[in-house]
Amino acid sequence: MPSIISSQLDLYSIKELPESHAWKSSLDDDGSRNINAESIPVIDLNHDHKFVMDTIGHACKTWGAFQIVNHNISHRLLNHMETHGTRLFSLPMQQKLKAARSSDGIAGYGVARISSFFDKLMWSEGFTIFGSPLEHARQLWPYDYNKFCDVIEEYENEMEKLAGRLMGLMLGSLGIAKEDVKWAVGPRSGSSALQLNSYPACPDPDRAMGLAAHTDSTLLTILHQNNTSGLQVFKEGNGWVTVLPLRGALVLNVGDLVHILSNGLYPSVLHRAIVNRTRHRLSVAYLYGPPSGVKISPLSKLVDQRNPQMYRPVTWSEYLGTKAKHFDKALSSVRLCAPRIGFANSKDQSGVQVG
Numbered sequence: 001m002p003s004i005i006s007s008q009l010d011l012y013s014i015k016e017l018p019e020s021h022a023w024k025s026s027l028d029d030d031g032s033r034n035i036n037a038e039s040i041p042v043i044d045l046n047h048d049h050k051f052v053m054d055t056i057g058h059a060c061k062t063w064g065a066f067q068i069v070n071h072n073i074s075h076r077l078l079n080h081m082e083t084h085g086t087r088l089f090s091l092p093m094q095q096k097l098k099a100a101r102s103s104d105g106i107a108g109y110g111v112a113r114i115s116s117f118f119d120k121l122m123w124s125e126g127f128t129i130f131g132s133p134l135e136h137a138r139q140l141w142p143y144d145y146n147k148f149c150d151v152i153e154e155y156e157n158e159m160e161k162l163a164g165r166l167m168g169l170m171l172g173s174l175g176i177a178k179e180d181v182k183w184a185v186g187p188r189s190g191s192s193a194l195q196l197n198s199y200p201a202c203p204d205p206d207r208a209m210g211l212a213a214h215t216d217s218t219l220l221t222i223l224h225q226n227n228t229s230g231l232q233v234f235k236e237g238n239g240w241v242t243v244l245p246l247r248g249a250l251v252l253n254v255g256d257l258v259h260i261l262s263n264g265l266y267p268s269v270l271h272r273a274i275v276n277r278t279r280h281r282l283s284v285a286y287l288y289g290p291p292s293g294v295k296i297s298p299l300s301k302l303v304d305q306r307n308p309q310m311y312r313p314v315t316w317s318e319y320l321g322t323k324a325k326h327f328d329k330a331l332s333s334v335r336l337c338a339p340r341i342g343f344a345n346s347k348d349q350s351g352v353q354v355g
């Protein structure tokens with residue numbers, strides 16, 4: 001387990017990669033820096049409905065991730081979010097620590113929640129918003145916290161609408177009307193989180209890891225990255241594929257709960273973030289979950305004798321607890337029967353850690 005002291009290192013001031021953050025020797029290159037020609041699809045939401053739905057279905061099956069353009073989230077809002085994120089991580093360390101995540105909490109400033117599963121530390125810092133950001137914002141900027149809260153509120157509202165629309169398209173591509181899934185329509189509250197990730201420029205990027213490989217414990221995640229690459233998705237047969245930032249585009253990741261809902265048809269995507277020698281990278285993940293209390297289980301229309309129910313019902317908070325305990329074994333710990341052969345995530349996710 002990383003010690004408290006080393007998890008609070010100020011990465012902005014370090015001139016040489018400490019052993020605590022060295023994941024692998026520079027000699028063993030796993031090819032992660034190849035910018036492969038093939039990458040995740042880019043989907044224009046302005047195309048006609050049927051085309052968009054079919055393209056999304058195909059992307060979910062084959063990649064578990066895609067980029068979207070013409071999503072109706074304004075450049076102004078994306079830029080504001082980026083500015084406020086950068087402003088937060090530029091604060092002095094002792095100021096950021098005033099909003100530190102408590103050991104049993106979700107919200108606040110700190111290392112990634114999954115850090116405890118690795119013996120090396122990641123080259124990143126994060127700020128998680130779960131519920132109102134007011135208290136933490138007050139600690140960060142005692143005289144000037146409103147602007148931050150306003151941007152977060154607007155961002156969450158806009159993202160919620162987009163996530164609902166994408167959820168409808170994904171369900172549609174599975175042959176399910178959104179209206180047939182009770183919780184997918186109607187009011188929702190407290191069923192999303194926002195994760196700001198900061199990856200400072202790193203003196204030895206080939207040996208460092210920004211955010212270790214994981215799948216998201218969400219229905220879906222909408223990711224905004226600044227104009228610096230770092231996100232990679234894993235595709236069976238291709239290995240790690242870089243998702244190049246496309247100005248104004250957003251990345252959509254299929255999460256574990258859609259994996260469950262689709263009875264394994266849309267596998268959640270394994271992804272990670274690598275770091276950069278000269279540039280600071282910022283990403284903002286909107287983590288979209290079901291309303292609290294709702295049990296997520298494979299849609300009955302997708303279950304029959306030939307396709308038995310693969311997962312037991314779980315609520316979001318139950319699943320988050322399972323993930324915190326079992327990490328990459330969380331999905332298999334709620335599995336009822338063997339995975340479909342040849343599916344992207346049917347293989348064990350262990351073994352992705354190097355170093």
Ligand SMILES: C=C1C[C@]23C[C@H]1CC[C@H]2[C@@]12CCC[C@@](C)(C(=O)O1)[C@H]2[C@@H]3C(=O)O
Pocket residue numbers: 106112113114115128193195214215216217218285287320323
């Ligand atoms: C709603 C969520 C989803 C969480 C936990 C909680 C709040 C923070 C999210 C993340 C964000 C960073 C990667 C991850 C793996 C992590 O360490 O914290 C995510 C995790 C998950 O998807 O499991």
Ligand SMILES: O=C(O)CCC(=O)C(=O)O
Pocket residue numbers: 195197211216223225230231232271272273282283285
């Ligand atoms: O920074 C990135 O591109 C990835 C972030 C991520 O995977 C997450 O916040 O869950």
Ligand SMILES: [Fe+2]
Pocket residue numbers: 214215216221271285
């Ligand atoms: Fe993620």
